[in-house]
Amino acid sequence: MADTTPLEIELKDEAATHDLGLRLSALFAVGDLILLRGDLGAGKTTLARAAIQAHLEGHGLMEDVPSPTFTLVQTYESPDLLLTHVDLYRIEEEEELRELGLVEALDEGAVLVEWPERAEGEMARLSSDRLDIRLSLMPDGTRRAELTGTGSWAARLTEAFGPGPDRQAGSD
Numbered sequence: 108m109a110d111t112t113p114l115e116i117e118l119k120d121e122a123a124t125h126d127l128g129l130r131l132s133a134l135f136a137v138g139d140l141i142l143l144r145g146d147l148g149a150g151k152t153t154l155a156r157a158a159i160q161a162h163l164e165g166h167g168l169m170e171d172v173p174s175p176t177f178t179l180v181q182t183y184e185s186p187d188l189l190l191t192h193v194d195l196y197r198i199e200e201e202e203e204l205r206e207l208g209l210v211e212a213l214d215e216g217a218v219l220v221e222w223p224e225r226a227e228g229e230m231a232r233l234s235s236d237r238l239d240i241r242l243s244l245m246p247d248g249t250r251r252a253e254l255t256g257t258g259s260w261a262a263r264l265t266e267a268f269g270p271g272p273d274r275q276a277g278s279d
Contacts, residue, residue, distance in 0.1 A: 132161040
């Protein structure tokens, strides 16, 4: 299936980012690759943390979700899905990815990757079910999320957010 037309979602505040994470977490499945792009401070870790915590809370689990900037990989297990949170900011060579076990993590669950542009070629080969999220910090302090689904994510995004070109998430 071809990529969807990107969904543009305005994130008015941190609560809206958490709401988007909650909505996305309900869509996670084994084999999913969620790629989080954006400048420093754009909200990649905030969104990943919200999605992971929402998934865990949906199973009655509470767990701290720190940034994997220094550990590179953090894993979280629920009864139905292993979530792997990866930060590639400090990766210098794509060969280093093999040591992170991303293929195995996709076999067992969903993988959320911050800074995927550090290993673009490898990311494209990992999964046909990809969700690309580009976060942008706007001049007024809000954020904008642009979501593009590949594979089964195309239909899941339309089902979850509807067919309209501009969606809102969060508190109104």
